[in-house]
Amino acid sequence: MAADDIARLAEALSATHVGDGELSYKGRGLKLDTVQSVEELVREIEQYQGLRALRLEGNTFGVEAAQAVARALENKDQLQRCHWSDMFTGRLRSEIPTALRSLGNALTTAGARLMELDLSDNAFGPDGVKGIEQLLKSSSCHSLRELRLNNCGMGIGGGKILAEALTECHRQSSALGTPLRLRVFVAGRNRLENEGAAALAQAFQLIGSLEELHLPQNGINYVGITALASAMQQNPDLRLLNLNDNTFTKRGALAMAQALKHLRNVEVINFGDCLVRSEGAIALSAVMREGLPVLKELNLSYGEVTEAAALVVAQAVMDKPHMEKVDLNGNCLGDNGCDTLREVMENMDKADMLASLSDDEGEPDEEEDEENDGDVDEEDAEEEEGFQNVVDCIDSRPAKSQSSLRQLQPHVASFLSCPTAEKLLQLGENSASLKQQVDGADPDRAADVLLKISSVYSEDPETKAAVLQTIDAALKTLFSGSALQSYCFLSAMLVMMGLLKGEGKVKRVELVSVQLVCLEHAVQQDYFTQDLALLLHTLLSRNSKAPESCYSAKESLLAALEKRCGAEN
Template sequence: MSSTTMSTFSFASMAAQLNEEQGISFQDKAETWHNAEDVKAVVEALNSKPTVHFLNLDGNTLGVEAAQAISEALKSHPEFRKALWKNLFTGRLKSEIPLALKHLGAGLIAAGAKLTVLDLSDNALGPNGMTGLEEFLRSPVCFSLQELYLNNCGLGPEGGRMLSEALIDLHKNAKVAGTPLQLRIFVAGRNRLENAGAKAISKTFKVLQTLEEITMPQNSIYHVGVAALASSFKKNPHLRVLNMNDNTLNVRGAAKIAEVFEHTPLLREIDFGDCLLKTDGAYHFAEALEQNHEHLEVLDLGFNEINYDGGLALVTAVQNKPKLRIFNLDGNCFGQAGSAQIVEQMAKAKNSAALQSMDEFVSEEEGEESGAENDGDDNETPENSEDEYNDYLDEEDQEDDGEYDPNDTTEEVDEDDEEDYANENIAEETAYVTSNAFSTKLFNETVNSNKTSNTSDINKNGNKTVVNVSCTPAEFCLSQTPCTLQQFDSLEATNKLQALQNIINQFSDDNHLLLLIFTTLKCAHLSQTSQAALELAVSLYQATFDYAIKTDQESRVLDYYLKQLGLLRSEEHFKSDYNVKSCRYALREAIKSETFANDNIKNTFKIFLDQLDV
């Protein structure tokens, strides 16, 4: 090798080395940092390394004094780029989180850092935590921000409004400074933003116009909020990923999203699974996607109550997408024969391998009975929802300058206190659906054999309960209504938990899971009046999530409990047969256990339960 080549090689190697990211990671150490002494290892690492591009503190718990110590060490790192601080405040008081965040932000502001990635996912921020971020998000540190991750932070509508205002101010400040904000990725799933928060965030998207990925699943957003977001998606023509899984579009929301596709030709991944699109919504999507989006790689429209005709339209629409690798239609109302025909039709396409297996489906007749057809599509929307939707359409026709008006409360949702909310539970139209409800021979025989021994009574809340002199474990598990304390006390078993589990274990798949869930609720229903019922409910909550994790259904079960306990707002109102306040009480006790489920499930429950105390 000549000296010239040697010299070139050395300089190239040095340049590559300089461009490599260098940083510090304490990820998943499960450390508890209260003060400067506790966090000494982090501070020493920051002080000893001349170059620190990232600091990963994921999976630990940080207190105020410890955050202040880290802040001081960060001040000497203007080269800092990535704040990887997800799952960082487990077990911390609400008063601690904003103060800790202010310290961390102050350190980066003093350093003059230029942040590109901020990840605060899986932290119970809420509006209270947002107060610790407001100054930081408006500062020059974030002028260079490209990726923002706030997944599972419990922001709520108010937190969404605060975030929107901070980002709009950040955009304005960065533009004035001559360094326009180029935010590419926005992730804010599982935040209960609702329509009001969605409308606020849409203002931000209209201003930014640089987004390439928007991920906002499970936010209890309905067609009013979806319409607002759709108008803002159109302003971001570089979108490559759009994920609104497990919100509720209905046909009107689907029509608005379908209009977006014309303005976003670069889309690679589209996820509107579990959004109640229904058949007409599928038609809207199929028509909008058929002629364009040849680079589409992922299309997820599972669990949307789409019948065979809508499914066939979608299959036709994707056959000219050569890069399609995932096409999910599972859980729709095709029926067995319809599913077979869709598979057969898709097999004729060059991208046939993209179609995912359809293990769960509902017959078209069942879909019609449950409202899968569009005749009753919007009969169950909230009061004034139609007026709000029309008001929004009127607003959309006017010129929008992108400025968010904090006094605009059109979409604000009144908050009920916990007791009122318990009496008026809310469940989403897309709530937990089973492919085969209780239909086994054992179940039918047991219920039929018990009909003659049960009598009906009305309790003080006006709910029907099953009353008899004694109660077997089978009767307790298989009854479809709450049981009385008298029945619980009369359970004919020395070990009640084992006796109930013996009954539950005779069922499999969805039947087994449903029995676990509702037997838990029956015990939790009595938990404030019976210590024995409380202990049983805690054990059964644990058993339910053990089974959910074992069968990869934790998200499904978590969402269902959130809806059953009125912790997740939605459109369809229903009156629960269970004492929801008592069920929440038992859940609070259950998640105190170190062995309960996993941190993600515990933290999610804590976020929603904590919202009741705000």
């Protein structure tokens, strides 16, 4: 060790005792390779009575140096907090697991009961996780409350090893009557992807005590997000959820919205740069309408959210007494949309909580929308099946698969395959079977069925009565569910009608005025609440894409919605 390093260490040691049982070498920039290089440091550890926290971050330890420090820790049974981030800079990746294993074994030998372990910013990869595997499984981690492994390059393999270790720790601690109660888990920038995230989700579901979960920038898409959403439902004390810079898309956003319905203590939601898109933002708005009573911060930035959906979000935060910040920057509002959003927030006396909109991407490209018209291709069909699997998982209800459609009564199946007024009238009392096809657990299918029913509307008294009665019966049942189901259904229907930008290629219907006429009838019924009327009015009034042949029907529908919304005031 260089003489100047020894001098710096000696000088630093005089200021290492910072109270509360903490010994700190934080940020000294020391390169510690040999046993000799850490002699003074080891002596300080050995002589510190009642050591409860050790800060080694910001230095770099070789294997020999780490082993020497480990020997000094073997009798420190009161140690609770290990701040060991960024302590292997410049080391070979093969060295780090050996160093970590030595330190971990020392803690186990000492019988320490850790509360916090921070190994962030150590690029140790899956092998590094193996280096702490035995420590995490040991009784020294039965008391662990905070585990921080940010930016460690764990990858899928490391995520699986970590999940197995936490699961084993919980199993052993539970057998002793003191189950692991992990509260804070941080593992951003680790390339966990779906498999790693899903493995950890199983551990989180078992542990059930998380208060903070930070998993930003991990390459997780809707499959992993759905697994995490399911796990979060089993963690009722969750306060902070940070999944920034992963890829939700619609399915992941709906799964997470479903999970948030069950959580009452969430204060911070960070879904920025996650592609929640418009339908996802609307679904999250529904959850805010009926839950999340202590929410303080919501980040939906850079998510391809359009103006109409952003306004729905703004309306949803109106009655949140603890709300402090809403971030919708980097979306697709356009200049007019940004101005409208600011105006809406200002009218609600909440302008100060709206984050900057300086990076807005502008309104969506209409040519892109046109490219998305038409039938879904094979890839989209697979995605739709995946979405249904998501719904099944989060809602615990059976899906209406293609096999179940084949089991429908022939007349019902015939109507759905090629709807006509004659076929609807032939159903008679069997028209109740159509209502059963409108299930809030599958908003896309519900929207498709109702649009098919409304497409056969006419002023013929018998046909008119049959269509409206069937629609009323179906919507009364559908809207008796949660706000989330209702919001998702309405947004799905507008996407199919081409009146709201959806995600990817969408199976759209040919919009005809009678569908809007039927919707006008529906909004005037008791089952169509004022909240839903406000939602539909917001979405429709911000969109002018209806065909010219439907212009009059759309204006009439908007007038009915304005009247219904006005009845609230």
